[in-house]
Amino acid sequence: MATYRPSLFAGCNAVVAGGTSGINLGIAKAIAACGAKVAVIGRNAEKAEGAAQALRDIGPEAMALIADVRDFAAVDAAMAHAAQQLGPLDFVVAGAAGNFIAAADALSSNGFRTVTDIDLLGTFHTFKAARSRLREAGASLIAISSGQAFQPMWGQAHASAAKAGIESLVRTLALEWGPAGIRVNSLSPGPIAATEGVKRLVPQSRIDAIASRLPVRRFGSAGEVGNAAVFLLSPAASFVTGMTLFCDGGMMLTPYDG
Numbered sequence: 110m111a112t113y114r115p116s117l118f119a120g121c122n123a124v125v126a127g128g129t130s131g132i133n134l135g136i137a138k139a140i141a142a143c144g145a146k147v148a149v150i151g152r153n154a155e156k157a158e159g160a161a162q163a164l165r166d167i168g169p170e171a172m173a174l175i176a177d178v179r180d181f182a183a184v185d186a187a188m189a190h191a192a193q194q195l196g197p198l199d200f201v202v203a204g205a206a207g208n209f210i211a212a213a214d215a216l217s218s219n220g221f222r223t224v225t226d227i228d229l230l231g232t233f234h235t236f237k238a239a240r241s242r243l244r245e246a247g248a249s250l251i252a253i254s255s256g257q258a259f260q261p262m263w264g265q266a267h268a269s270a271a272k273a274g275i276e277s278l279v280r281t282l283a284l285e286w287g288p289a290g291i292r293v294n295s296l297s298p299g300p301i302a303a304t305e306g307v308k309r310l311v312p313q314s315r316i317d318a319i320a321s322r323l324p325v326r327r328f329g330s331a332g333e334v335g336n337a338a339v340f341l342l343s344p345a346a347s348f349v350t351g352m353t354l355f356c357d358g359g360m361m362l363t364p365y366d367g
């Protein structure tokens with residue numbers, strides 16, 4: 110049974126940066142299932158085309174665009190292409206991210222910069238490039254954040270700082286772009302099964318223990334994050350801007366054991 114009305118986003122156009130796999134592909138699928146045309150931006154052409162094909166099976170139209178979000182000119186060209194092919198953009202999700210575990214003592218300057226460039230600068234690039242291509246009065250933007258923006262986690266100085274920056278950026282853009290009818294929110298997923306993030310951050314041996322400490326006693330799915338994204342993008346959230354929606358099974362309620 111569909112969670113939302115399949116025509117909820119009929120006539121709407123969306124871009125999901127990082128939407129070629131994992132949580133962001135789950136979001137792209139949820140948007141497509143509501144009838145929007147969707148473009149995904151990724152670095153790998155094969156992966157991006159595979160994602161677009163999967164989206165074509167769900168929604169009215171999908172396209173794959175290649176850009177590294179660290180490169181503003183490339184993101185700008187991708188957004189221009191998306192708007193030209195699909196029409197004015199209603200929804201933009203800035204989800205491209207990079208991560209690895211490294212204690213601050215073992216983290217080089219370039220390692221810190223690489224992750225903050227992908228996550229934080231990439232989010233700014235994505236929204237900045239989309240701005241002039243948005244259908245104003247009703248456009249809705251989402252940045253993908255993390256509980257680590259608020260709660261430190263060992264080995265995550267780079268990613269936590271980047272996500273904290275994203276939280277701040279979202280609030281400033283909500284303030285500055287609100288008068289034009291553009292809402293900007295943050296979506297903060299918890300541990301989502303079978304994703305690159307869990308693979309990189311959670312040792313296999315700890316998965317059951319971590320799940321058992323979550324109030325809901327399980328990891329989430331990309332589809333569940335997709336449903337939360339659809340809510341934020343939809344008119345049901347028309348008075349919600351500059352906020353963070355945690356879609357984390359209650360993870361933020363549990364102390365992190367380090």
Ligand code: HXC
Nearest residue numbers: 206207208209211217219220223255257268269272305306
């Ligand atoms: C220490 C590392 C490292 C590691 C890379 N570096 N991996 N340092 N431990 N495991 C350092 C390198 O040594 C180098 O610094 C610098 O980082 C750049 O590395 P490159 O490999 O040259 O960078 P690049 O090819 O651009 O790749 C970026 C990447 C890569 C982030 C390192 O893993 C990637 O492309 N990831 C994309 C997919 C991804 O990570 N998805 C997971 C998202 S999960 P030096 O000093 O040697 O030059 C997620 C969950 C969020 O976001 C929840 C928490 C916030």
